[in-house]
Amino acid sequence: MNKLTLKRPNGRVLTVGIPYLWLLLFFALPFLIVLKISLSSMAIAIPPYESILNFTDDVLQISLNLSNYLLLLEDSLYVQAYLHSLQIAFFSTLGCLLLGYPMAYAMAKAPPRKQTILLLLIMLPSWTSFLIRVYAWMGLLSDTGLINNFLLWLGVIDSPLRIMNTDIAVYIGIIYAYLPFMVLPLYANLVKLDRSLLEASADLGSRSLHTFWTITLPLSKGGIIAGSMLVFIPTVGEFVIPELLGGPNSLMIGKILWQEFFNNRDWPVASALAIVMLALLIIPISLFHRYQSRAMEADR
């Protein structure tokens, strides 16, 4: 008895401790390094920034350079790029949800044997390299691409549609690439849905659409949030898809980061940009976290 009470907190410390150690090593520590760089100033050296700590004559000097953050406010470019990134991420997430929900729903309703096949079909495209799939979209969407040629041949249009190098191409690319991240958590959630609730609803004379709105949808909230986070968060910082499919107007924060890092060789400003982006993302992440812990508590 005595032994048991001693053991329990130990196991708890371990199970709680490992994720925290993980977070410390792979999130907090890199974050602090980036924060440190964002507060220094650029230099011609390896690495190309000055140290913020200076130890001379037994005096430790810390010089923090806030001008990198001020620069982000001074020029409207950065604010616009952040807003545009958030806009693209928001509508892409919405698109993934509208497309992904019916898919996940149909999968969850399918007979169990078919479910495995359907699940495989969702994951199958990701066996090909991500980059190759985005390149394939370039071939599909360009002025002389498959889609335009087909529509011209059908006679639906007279001149090629300008899709490539616009925001529409970016949306198509992102929704295509991130759809599995929406479908999988939704499916995992919907497949667990207690059928007896639906039967009860039907017995009490509710029509299926009404049942869906009042029972299925609220119960799948966890899956919707998880899927949306998995799509929204990486999309905000997406670089490859807008770079390959987007035009000069689809200016997202990933591209601005690239410019600061490579064109301007200004690692401190690039780091400041990254820190601000993280701060912007922490709001949805913490909302998600709060919801998750509440859901876990409710399960208990």
Place this chain on the structure above:
Amino acid sequence: MNSTFRKTLLALTLGAAVTSTAQAEERVLHVYNWSDYIAEDTLANFEAKTGIHVVYDVFDSNEVLEAKLLSGRSGYDVVVPSNSFLAKQIRAGIFKELDRSKLPNWDNLDPSLLKSLDHADPGNKHAFPYLWGTTGIGYNVDKVKAALGVDEITSWDVVFNPENLAKLKDCGVSLLDAPSEIFPATLNYLGEDPNPTTTDAIAKAEEALLKIRPYVRYFHSSKYITDLANGDICLAVGWSGDIFQAQSRAIEVNNGVNVGYSIPKEGAGTFFDMVAVPADAKNVDEAYAFLNYLLEPEVIAKVSDYVAYPNGNAAATPYVSEEIRTNPGIYPSKETSEKLYTFADLSPKIIRAMTRSWTRIKSGQ
């Protein structure tokens, strides 16, 4: 316990010995060069001659190379940055000083070229020119003739006069997506110092570029090769060798597209790609062997033949095929050479202003 420990130790020592002999047998060299920038058989011949295995990797922008070098421990033994990036990189302490006693072929280099590169690398201590080229105008001869009524392009007026460029809009115009190339060309056309030192100069160039912006189909630094060869665009501000590549591709497929290249009379920017050894290179002896090999006239002449860029090796010129050697777009005449300018090492403030202005020009933001 003790015996297990000894066994482990023995295994480890043996393992170390095996790896070290393997290393002694196989000498390796890590080279990082521009894409499409070497002859097909250069590396194979070097390997056959020296037994040094070359791990060859390519990049397509100075920025990418620089970011790798600035992070430290890039893992490369030989790299090829452009001269405009070199000065800062030398100041950052990225490169080793070259030991000329290990480079007996050094004297093959063109002394006047070395002198002109002295400003980026005083005393030519850290690097030597590999290939060089100009940033000029590539064009579809027939389409330009149809639109403008001229047989050949001789002036930047075709690009920077909005009236002219407007006529080429429909057949397609592209500019390099490199502010460090386009700003100097614009300023040179406006009669200013091609290397901006003030933000006013950048504003002036921006004004001129915004006027021609509506007629530019896209900004890209490599796509124009294919598009020019296929006839999808009719004018590209681009790098000489790339445009000659487009020319030979069009000839190969025999599609009737006739690609021309012009170093306009107002002058053009010249870039020199420099061979250097990072300070933290591991295979230094192998690097010297490779550098000395590249300095052999016959070797570098073959590279020039293959990629259509002139080299920095004076002794190599007689070995370069006549077709390349006598092409005024590749080996410019003395008269043209006097109008050429080099890209200077710009201050961080100017670079930032240029990048910012470039975004405004491209996206209107």
